[in-house]
Amino acid sequence: MKIKPYSQNAYTPVPSAFTKFRRNCVIWQFFRFIVINIKMTVLILKSHH
Amino acid sequence: MARVVILGGGVSGHTAATFLAKWLGRDHEVVVVTPNAKWNWIPSNIWVGVGGMRKEEVIFELDPVYKKAGIDYRQAKAISIHPEGGADVAKQFVTIEYTGQGKEGNSEQLTYDYLVNATGPKLNFGATEGLGPDNGYTVSVCTADHAVHASEKLDELIAQMKSGEEKKILIGTGHGMCTCQGAAFEYTFNVDHKLREEGVRDKATITYISNEYELGDFGVGGMHIKLGGYVTSGKVFAESLYTERNVKWIKRAHVNKVEADRVHYESLDGSMHEEEFDFSMLIPPFAGAGMKAYDKAGEDITSKIFNPGGFMFVDADYSKGAKPFEDWDAADWPSYLQNPTYKNMYAVGIAFAPPHLISKPMKSPNGTPINPTPPRTGMPSAMMGKAVAQSLKDIILNSATEPTHTANMSEMGAACVASAGKGIFSGSAVAMTMYPVIPNYKKYEYGRDLNGTFGEIGLAGHWVKHFLHFAFLWKAKLKPFWTIIPE
Incomplete structure (x- = not known):
């Protein structure tokens, strides 16, 4: 992907190579899977009245 | 013996019915009245729409499930509500018209003690000329059949691209008053x-085209999250993903006409534009189911029960709708859905x-409203179904005189997992939570609790979405331990 100066995509952050690696790293994502599930469970518990 | 009639068998209606039966x-x-013979786990339609799942994997027959649960299932659509009864029927009733079970076209007056309206949306493709797969030029992923059709059209397009042709793809919202931008977002990246x-x-x-003021609005006024040492707007997060995937975006757009190869749209600044396409998936606006209501004398009281969009009035503060955005408050939202x-x-x-x-209401100089309407789908709708079921249980079994459980969107959160591509090791999804759904700027600096509001993209998000696909179908089929899977 090439960024074209003064186009709409010239002003947005883009992930670094390390960030992209972490997004697909199975070991790291396994821990994120647990974290996301915990966050969602807490949200559900807070939401039922 | 009390009879509870539930109109609609989608996420909220099915949740209410199954818990009440238990x-x-x-x-x-x-009693469940729904025109559909099959239940559809709609979030996975996105994968059907790109050929990543078969239709049979996202639907199942309702009849055997309702038989097992002891639910009286009527494959019919609700035509009118008579909350005071009628000339010939003393008790309150709904008029239904069968769409299946060998009684197609037959009408029936179904009496009730308690009525739960969970009719879901009418897909209002007619709001924009040329919109939709039936009488227009765009595909849809709103139903499983629509998604199958979208996948077939996409395959045709891919075959043409493989022979060297260049193609333009346009995905987004097909009207200035759409909600459900999340589905368009997911389909874009899938x-x-x-x-x-x-x-x-x-x-x-x-190209992504949207009625949102900024990307990441999603009809909830956007959200702020902690990211990279900053508290940052979801707009930044969303634009980053579009840029990374090389997707152009058009925002603040009201699509007013679709032709075979282009859409015409009005921008919030009042200017008119066209965008060409070879393949387009545009979400339609939603309307209510279009039921009428009559009093005992047969007088039409539809406007007393439903708003002009066909949605039922409940215990919300509707006086605030006429006031400016700045005067809106979290307390305007209903608690008991009564x-x-x-x-x-x-x-x-x-x-x-x-x-x-x-989201803040917006109008172009031509007077055209261009703003997302409020989403009430997914997790919040299931929570509403369960809360009303709990209240009715207490009223029927424990002689409660008022509803006992609330499901107020200003006091509940929502979890959303938006797929950005399917694959056990190659997939990704944006996992998001927000708390509460309705921003409360009096209580929270950024409208929401930053500890309960987050978003991240990655493979784990895809695993969560795939896990939820199986978990919620398991729950909806009432398989063992279904009640421990939370809404």
């Missing part, structure tokens, strides 16, 4: 993912009338 037992009647897998991404220009005039009627999910938008 709690009330065989001493009371639970199409992108599919084209990369097929080796033809360089042959396609993908109709204020007829207390034995409730509305859940899409079917209840929101007091006003969540």
Whole structure:
């Protein structure tokens, strides 16, 4: 992907190579899977009245 | 013996019906009226729409499930509500018209003690000329059949790209008053993912068109999250993903006409534009189911029960709708989902009338409203279905005189997992939570609790979405331990 100066995509952050690696790293994502599930469970518990 | 009639068998109606049947037992009647023979796990339609799942994997037959649960299932659509009864029927009733079970076209007056309106949306493709797969030029992923059709059209397009042709793909919202931008967001990135897998991404220009003021609004006024040492707007997060995947975006757009190869749209600044396409998936606006209501004398009281969009009035503060955005408050939103005039009627999910938008209302200089309408789908709609079921259980079994459980969108959170491509090791999804759904700027600096509001993209998000696919189908089929899977 090439960024074209003064186009709409010239002003947005883009992930670094390390960030992209972490997004697909199975070991790291396994821990994120647990974290996301915990966050969602807490949200559900807070939401039922 | 009490009879609870539930109109609609989608996420909220199915949740209410199955819990009520479990709690009330065989001493009371639970009746579900739905025109559909099959239940559809709609979030996975996105994967059907790109050929990543078969239709059969996202639907199942309702009849055997309702038989097992002891629910009286009527494959029919609700035509009218008579909350005071009628000339020939003393008790309150709904008029239904069968769409299946060998009684197609037959009408029936179905009496009730308690009514739960969970009719979901009418897909209002007619709001924009040329919109939709039936009488227009765009595909849809709103139903499983629509998604199958979208996948077939996408395959045709990919075949043409493989022969060297360059194509324009347009995905987004097909009207200025749409909600459900999340589905368009997911389809955009699943199409992108599919084209990369097929080796033809360089042959396609993908454009996202939306009625959102900024990307990441999603009809909830956007959200702030902690990211990279900053508290940052979801707009930044969303634009980053579009840039990374090389997807152009058009925002603040009201699509007013679709032709075979282009859409015409009005921008919030009043200017008129066209955008060409070879393949387009545009979400339609939603309307209520279009039921009428009559009093005992047969007078039309539809406007007393439903708002002009066809959504049922409940215990919300509707006076705030006429006031400026700055005067809106979290307290405007309903808690019990109970109709204020007829207390034995409730509305859940899409079917209840929101007091006003969540996103700030916007109008072009031509007077065209261009703003997302409030989402009431997914997790919040299931919570509403369960809360109303809990209240009815207490009223019927424990002699409670008022509803006992609340499902107020200003006091509940929502979890959303938006797929950005399917694959056990190649997939990704944006996992998001927000708390509360309705921003409360009096209580929270950024409108929401930053500890309960977050978003991240990655493979784990895809695993969560795939896990939820199996978990919620398991739950909806009432398989062992279904009640421990939370809403």
